[in-house]
Every structure is written in C-alpha cells, then in structure tokens.
Amino acid sequence: MHMTLRKLKARKHDTVTLLEIVSMEGRYYMARFYIDGSGYILTDENDHVLMFSGACATREVFHDLHVEHVDVLPPTGTDEMIGMPDTSSEPMRVPF
Secondary structure, rough: EEEEEEHHOOOOEEEEEEEEEEOOOOOOEEEEEEOOOOOEEOOOOOOOOEEEEEHHHHHHHOOEEOOOOOEOOOOHHHHHHHOOOOOOOOOEEEEO
C-alpha cells in the first residue's frame, strides 16, 4: 500500500514499528514503513514513490513520528550477477 507524506504526518500519534530505508542502486533511497501491521511505501500526492538523496534525508522525514526501529537495506552486489541463480535469501539489514 502507499501513503502520502501528508497522510503520514496526520497520523503522528501512531507508532511506526519499522522503517526500512531501501537503497535503490546505491544512489537514491525510498521509505517503506509499517503501522499497525500494515506496510506502506511513502509517495507524493501523485502516487509516485518519494526518492531521497541519502539515508539521513529519508530518516529526517520521520523525525516527528515515533519510530521503534530503523533499518537500511543496502543493495547487494550479487543481486544482478548474470548467470547466478535467483535466491530467496533475506536482504542485508543495517540498523540505523
């Protein structure tokens, strides 16, 4: 599911149980977060995914909210290796 920044700010009394800052090819970051067991992607008013220039910039958007845990999910170099079989392994998580 998607949620706009405006709607997220309106839910400032809700707890974000997990914020995942997902690296997109190591250059841009997007926010995936969980409230009341439901997962959301942070989007703009036109339903486009909000992209940030760094992990700290992404975290700053959630500054006024109660966030229990933050992880950064960096890209894995083996994700795009040609000829390598697909694996269902968990992505690397770095506590932030």
